Amino acid sequence: MAKEETLYGVGVGPGDPKLMTIRAGEVIRAADVLAYPVNGAGTSRARAIASALIPAGVTEMPIHIPMRSEREPARAAYDAAAQAISDHLKAGRSVAYLCVGDPLFYGSFMYLSARLKGAHKIEVIPGVASLSACAAQTLVPLAGRDDVLSVVPATLGEDELKSALAAADSMAIIKVGRHFAKVRAVLRALGLEGRATILESATGESERITTLDKFSDETIGEEGAHYFSTILVRRKELS
Amino acid sequence: MAKEETLYGVGVGPGDPKLMTIRAGEVIRAADVLAYPVNGAGTSRARAIASALIPAGVTEMPIHIPMRSEREPARAAYDAAAQAISDHLKAGRSVAYLCVGDPLFYGSFMYLSARLKGAHKIEVIPGVASLSACAAQTLVPLAGRDDVLSVVPATLGEDELKSALAAADSMAIIKVGRHFAKVRAVLRALGLEGRATILESATGESERITTLDKFSDETIGEEGAHYFSTILVRRKELS
Structure with missing residues (x-):
């Protein structure tokens, strides 16, 4: 055998x-x-x-x-x-x-x-990890020193999203796709929209990087932001 | 020039x-x-x-x-x-x-x-990332499907640790070192000790992997668990 x-x-x-x-x-x-x-x-x-x-x-x-x-x-x-x-x-x-x-x-x-x-x-x-590539493309650190990092799938409900983000210093929201409007609303409610960066297709051919407050809904297209889109958020600057 | x-x-x-x-x-x-x-x-x-x-x-x-x-x-x-x-x-x-x-x-x-x-x-x-190597050595998934993953430095205070772990399905506690006793107490209080795996020096020469409930304080040595030790916790099984 x-x-x-x-x-x-x-x-x-x-x-x-x-x-x-x-x-x-x-x-x-x-x-x-x-x-x-x-x-x-x-x-x-x-x-x-x-x-x-x-x-x-x-x-x-x-x-x-x-x-x-x-x-x-x-x-x-x-x-x-x-x-x-x-x-x-x-x-x-x-x-x-x-x-x-x-x-x-x-x-x-x-x-x-x-x-x-x-x-x-x-x-x-x-x-x-794809997340490390997202950080590399944007130069947005995933986490430094004593930061708590939350990695959160956008598929969660609004309340779950809010509580998953509550205790974190750094946030990575993955699988954004058709959940974009919900995620933006949650980040806006938490006062974090201006601290968020969205990446579509990191390291892919159609890569695009925008800060979330400059990201127009019209640019998303009918299918919503690409399934592999990721949003990185940092609550504060590095110290 | x-x-x-x-x-x-x-x-x-x-x-x-x-x-x-x-x-x-x-x-x-x-x-x-x-x-x-x-x-x-x-x-x-x-x-x-x-x-x-x-x-x-x-x-x-x-x-x-x-x-x-x-x-x-x-x-x-x-x-x-x-x-x-x-x-x-x-x-x-x-x-x-x-x-x-x-x-x-x-x-x-x-x-x-x-x-x-x-x-x-x-x-x-x-x-x-070292965290991916920890997961690879233990076969403990870092996160699957709709899991929220929290990466939490053990340097935080007890209350901060608890709130950072509260909303997560998967947890990676890093920089454990001399904070081991505090981290174990927090995980015990949250009923998660039996679902935790500790790794010392992942992929290094002195690598050791133990589930936390079998990890004896005596095995830590005078300096406490190694600085690069990591604890991986999953709240539930994959489904």
């Missing part, structure tokens, strides 16, 4: 292939199977970032997770993907699962590792 | 040199001047991580920032360092300032960039 192999969760960073780590490159080049999440149209940001490193002819395993509000379809898809990965590992084939940013920071890999840890050897290659 | 050059803030990642990005390597190899923070004894973790890439004979600029509770000595040291860096840039020499982890996530670079932006071209190369 073949030796059981390792599952790697590989962070490929925020978008620029040069923001991949040396270790990520090693693992991608050596893995027997490359798995990655795909959207409904079958395309994968993670695969696109790593594409120059992917050996010709390697076995690829695109994984589609339905992203609806009901969780059951997603759970069933993770179960099936975990089973398929487990079969490869038992047959002695290493599997690298590619993740945009960092695998354990708002990624899908954690749902696979929760199902497979204990049964299989797992190694996570941490990556540069 | 020489062409003005760029200041690079370079994240060298959490400790393993293979967790540096390709772009960080390029910048370190090409810079005219390498600057980095040093501790009171004159040693630099950031330089140690990058050491294999540092060209022989490059100009080096160790920067010591006094880390006392009064801020004035630190401010004066940042002012002097910013001036020295500015002189190099004006003379046409590029400067790379090396940072452990990510430059804008609890690093010293933000105090230099705050002084120099506007006057000089600045480029930040984001890095893998």
Whole structure:
């Protein structure tokens, strides 16, 4: 019987292939199977970032997770993907699962590792988080010294948003997309609109950076601010 | 007159040199001047991580920032360092300032960039944050789906700690060190001790990972848990 192999969760960073780590490159080049999440149209940001490193002819395993509000379809898809990965590992084939940013920071890999840890050897290659890229592009510090940083998904309700932001010195609001109007209203109510910077598609081709008080609703377009938009807020200056 | 050059803030990642990005390597190899923070004894973790890439004979600029509770000595040291860096840039020499982890996530670079932006071209190369390495070592997710993540320095007072943790689903308590007893008491009071994992020196040689309820005070040693210790807490399981 073949030796059981390792599952790697590989962070490929925020978008620029040069923001991949040396270790990520090693693992991608050596893995027997490359798995990655795909959207409904079958395309994968993670695969696109790593594409120059992917050996010709390697076995690829695109994984589609339905992203609806009901969780059951997603759970069933993770179960099936975990089973398929487990079969490869038992047959002695290493599997690298590619993740945009960092695998354990708002990624899908954690749902696979929760199902497979204990049964299989797992190694996570941490990556540069998209949030760090946002900070780099704007030169807005994520957090300094004794700052409390809150990372808050814009999907929360207005009251939850307010309480999540209440105790923080620095705030990063992610997944802004169609929640833009709600987020702006909350920041305005908290007196923080003038201290907020919005980034659309950080490090992507359509990147745009604006302070929130100069950001016109008209510039958002019909679909609302891009799904990957991020708002960074600092309550006070560095001291 | 020489062409003005760029200041690079370079994240060298959490400790393993293979967790540096390709772009960080390029910048370190090409810079005219390498600057980095040093501790009171004159040693630099950031330089140690990058050491294999540092060209022989490059100009080096160790920067010591006094880390006392009064801020004035630190401010004066940042002012002097910013001036020295500015002189190099004006003379046409590029400067790379090396940072452990990510430059804008609890690093010293933000105090230099705050002084120099506007006057000089600045480029930040984001890095893998130490927190991502902690998550990778433990397989404890930092945050998933609609989780609110609070990153909280253990230096805060007990009440501030409690309110910073109150609204969060996931918590990362950093700079634990001599604040260990206070942090454990707060987590115990919040009913979260059994959901906490402590890491000492993640990815370092003396790495140790324990769930907090099994972590004996005796194992901390006279100096308290290591300064770079981190506690990760998740209020609930992934769903």
